[in-house]
Amino acid sequence: MTPLPRWADVVLLPLLNVVLAFLVGGLIVLAVGQNPLQAVGIMLYGAFGYGSGFGYTLYYTTDFIFAGLAVSLAYHAGLFNIGPEGQAYVAGLGVILIGLALNGMHWALVFPLMIVAGALFGGAWAFVPGYLQAKRGSHIVITTILFNFIATAMMGFLISRVLKPEGVNSDESAPLEAITRVPQLRTFIELFKNSPVNLTFFLAIAALFFVYWLIWRTKFGYAVRALGHNPVAANYAGISNQKLIMIVMAMSGMLAAMVAVNNVGGVQGRLILNFVNGAGFVGIAVAFMGKGHPVGVGLSALLFGILYQGGQELAFQMPGITREMIVTIQALVILFTGAMGDMLRAPLSRLLTRPDATTGAK
Amino acid sequence: MESYLVDITLILDSTVRLAVPLILACMAGLYSERAGIVDIGLEGKLLAGAFAAAAMSAVTGSAWLGLLAGIAAAMMFSGIHGLASITLKGNQTISGVALNFLAAGLTTFLGQSWFKRGGYTPQLSGDQRFNPITLPFANELREVPILGQIYYELISGHNIITYFAFIVVPVTAWVLFRTRFGLRLRAVGENPKAIDTAGISVTRLRFQALVITAVLVGIGGAYLSIAQSAGFNNNMSAGRGYIALAALIFAKWRPGPALLVCLMFGFLDAVQFRIQGQSFPIIGEVPVQAIQALPYVLTVILLAGFIGRAVAPKAAGIPYTKER
Numbered sequence: 001m002t003p004l005p006r007w008a009d010v011v012l013l014p015l016l017n018v019v020l021a022f023l024v025g026g027l028i029v030l031a032v033g034q035n036p037l038q039a040v041g042i043m044l045y046g047a048f049g050y051g052s053g054f055g056y057t058l059y060y061t062t063d064f065i066f067a068g069l070a071v072s073l074a075y076h077a078g079l080f081n082i083g084p085e086g087q088a089y090v091a092g093l094g095v096i097l098i099g100l101a102l103n104g105m106h107w108a109l110v111f112p113l114m115i116v117a118g119a120l121f122g123g124a125w126a127f128v129p130g131y132l133q134a135k136r137g138s139h140i141v142i143t144t145i146l147f148n149f150i151a152t153a154m155m156g157f158l159i160s161r162v163l164k165p166e167g168v169n170s171d172e173s174a175p176l177e178a179i180t181r182v183p184q185l186r187t188f189i190e191l192f193k194n195s196p197v198n199l200t201f202f203l204a205i206a207a208l209f210f211v212y213w214l215i216w217r218t219k220f221g222y223a224v225r226a227l228g229h230n231p232v233a234a235n236y237a238g239i240s241n242q243k244l245i246m247i248v249m250a251m252s253g254m255l256a257a258m259v260a261v262n263n264v265g266g267v268q269g270r271l272i273l274n275f276v277n278g279a280g281f282v283g284i285a286v287a288f289m290g291k292g293h294p295v296g297v298g299l300s301a302l303l304f305g306i307l308y309q310g311g312q313e314l315a316f317q318m319p320g321i322t323r324e325m326i327v328t329i330q331a332l333v334i335l336f337t338g339a340m341g342d343m344l345r346a347p348l349s350r351l352l353t354r355p356d357a358t359t360g361a362k
Numbered sequence: 363m364e365s366y367l368v369d370i371t372l373i374l375d376s377t378v379r380l381a382v383p384l385i386l387a388c389m390a391g392l393y394s395e396r397a398g399i400v401d402i403g404l405e406g407k408l409l410a411g412a413f414a415a416a417a418m419s420a421v422t423g424s425a426w427l428g429l430l431a432g433i434a435a436a437m438m439f440s441g442i443h444g445l446a447s448i449t450l451k452g453n454q455t456i457s458g459v460a461l462n463f464l465a466a467g468l469t470t471f472l473g474q475s476w477f478k479r480g481g482y483t484p485q486l487s488g489d490q491r492f493n494p495i496t497l498p499f500a501n502e503l504r505e506v507p508i509l510g511q512i513y514y515e516l517i518s519g520h521n522i523i524t525y526f527a528f529i530v531v532p533v534t535a536w537v538l539f540r541t542r543f544g545l546r547l548r549a550v551g552e553n554p555k556a557i558d559t560a561g562i563s564v565t566r567l568r569f570q571a572l573v574i575t576a577v578l579v580g581i582g583g584a585y586l587s588i589a590q591s592a593g594f595n596n597n598m599s600a601g602r603g604y605i606a607l608a609a610l611i612f613a614k615w616r617p618g619p620a621l622l623v624c625l626m627f628g629f630l631d632a633v634q635f636r637i638q639g640q641s642f643p644i645i646g647e648v649p650v651q652a653i654q655a656l657p658y659v660l661t662v663i664l665l666a667g668f669i670g671r672a673v674a675p676k677a678a679g680i681p682y683t684k685e686r
Contacts, residue, residue, distance in 0.1 A: 028468070032471075032475040032476075033475075082459065132666050136665075136666040138665035138666050139665070139674075141402065142607070142608075142665060143665060146658040146661055146662050146665075149601060149604065149655065149658045150659060150662070153654045153658075156651050288456065320475055321475075322474045324466070324470035324474070325467065326467070327466055327467030327471075328464060328467030328471055330463055330467065331466075331468075332464070334456060334463060335442070335446065335464065338452075338453065339446040339447070339450075339454075339456040340446050340452050340457075342450060342452065
């Protein structure tokens with residue numbers, strides 16, 4: 001089999017896989033007697049058609065960029081981090097603790113500290129599986145899954161027994177004052193009406209550039225990619241695999257942690273149960289769809305932002321389709337771009353190289 | 363004294379009930395992982411099996427047809443897993459993760475589209491479920507102290523899938539360690555090249571393993587929705603597939619120990635409800651969440667090599683490519 005031309009490998013193949021995922025999704029919608037094209041129309045309107053819808057799209061996109069980058073960064077080092085969900089959840093603890101400690105102070109002071117505190121907690125929660133993989137040989141996939149469950153139990157305990165103030169019925173921490181919360185964009189831009197998109201969105205954009213720079217423009221990034229491609233060779237070249245695994249996992253957890261800054265600091269202004277709400281898992285789909293490249297991650301995060309916000313709209317307009325259709329699409333995307341990513345490679349290779357054969361070129 | 367005995371019997375009885383889906387999923391995973399196919403997707407298959415069983419049973423009124431549908435759904439998922447990880451040589455972990463999401467999304471979506479009850483299937487009753495079976499003489503022996511009581515409460519009065527689950531374990535041990543198929547299965551998980559050299563198809567063996575996995579985990583799913591409960595509700599597998607996977611690792615991929623670990627995890631689940639709000643000497647009140655997290659924490663500690671070492675089948679997770 002001749003290798004694909006670079007443009008086909010980088011753009012065409014992933015695109016075809018995504019199209020395939022959506023096609024299958026469309027067939028499922030069709031199978032239950034609904035019109036998939038009408039559904040797409042409603043979703044696009046829901047995601048872009050009006051100000052607050054667009055704001056929600058960007059809010060979801062923010063979460064998905066962080067989670068997608070978390071999975072991507074680890075994956076470059078050959079580590080499959082399934083734990084951004086738990087890492088973001090635990091990071092919420094750091095965010096709320098610093099927020100409550102400085103409650104009433106101006107956000108300009110608290111926001112950076114929230115980022116640091118969240119990163120510390122989320123990073124630590126990812127560092128442990130990294131340590132266990134590097135030093136004790138436990139498999140990162142299994143440990144990160146287990147850590148998601150442990151995070152759920154631990155946070156459930158802390159929120160309902162420790163952080164919950166006296167006299168409050170629902171399981172949540174004390175609220176942050178308005179001035180301490182990360183400001184939402186609607187305070188500056190009329191368009192966003194009552195949507196929760198906040199300053200963290202720009203942090204997400206910055207993170208995209210940062211990860212690009214880190215992975216492709218630094219010595220550290222080169223070592224990470226070397227580790228991912230061939231750990232034996234990397235080790236031979238003098239890279240300390242163990243150290244790198246732990247650092248990369250911690251950084252991956254720090255990226256996931258920013259989901260907590262977005263939600264705890266910028267949206268709810270308090271720590272509530274299960275605030276991550278699956279965003280960490282969406283990160284897996286985003287990372288595979290975006291092939292781990294920040295440009296791809298940004299675009300896929302936007303696509304999933306559209307799906308999540310559009311799915312909300314869809315639930316109102318077409319009661320036959322629930323939001324869970326989005327989870328199905330997410331699964332199909334992971335399946336076709338991740339696990340079956342090379343299915344179309346052979347036919348595509350035949351198709352693309354045939355004209356060359358007639359001209360005699362190789 | 364008498365009341366303590368009743369209490370213990372009741373806890374053990376619910377231990378058995380809660381352990382059944384774990385045992386079935388764990389044995390299912392055993393076949394596939396021993397054959398070299400990592401199965402993160404147990405959770406999804408369990409969920410898909412539960413949904414299909416409840417949906418079919420609600421529509422046809424037969425628990426047995428429901429059971430078949432549960433197996434068929436798990437089979438479909440296993441088929442996709444096999445296509446991705448055996449035929450296309452894709453990443454098994456990613457495929458498993460995708461299947462878990464697929465099950466979570468599809469069951470709720472189809473459930474809402476078909477039954478319009480917010481993801482629940484209609485309430486099942488009578489022949490739509492597998493009902494408790496009273497073993498011979500259970501009622502007569504009930505009055506006999508201790509032994510009669512244990513027989514009545516603990517051994518008798520379960521549904522057919524429960525008894526099946528406890529039979530599966532010795533059968534699996536026998537198949538795995540006493541038959542030619544079992545030998546080949548273990549070999550293909552350790553050294554597929556040797557199997558290939560012996561002229562046996564690696565692909566075929568691995569697909570056979572996935573079929574057995576699907577049957578067992580499909581039955582486990584059906585147990586959740588049409589034996590233990592009376593219908594399907596959203597995400598009712600609730601991480602049991604992952605717990606089963608943890609149990610499998612904990613038991614170092616051996617059937618007997620796997621049964622014990624599943625019973626232990628079932629026991630932890632059972633005491634969870636009993637200790638809520640109760641205070642103990644010395645340690646005081648134990649938070650429910652601590653008990654919930656215990657199976658996961660124990661597995662992490664095991665994986666870290668602090669209590670023995672869990673070594674996976676050597677070829678697990680690696681697609682087999684014939685040399686050309």
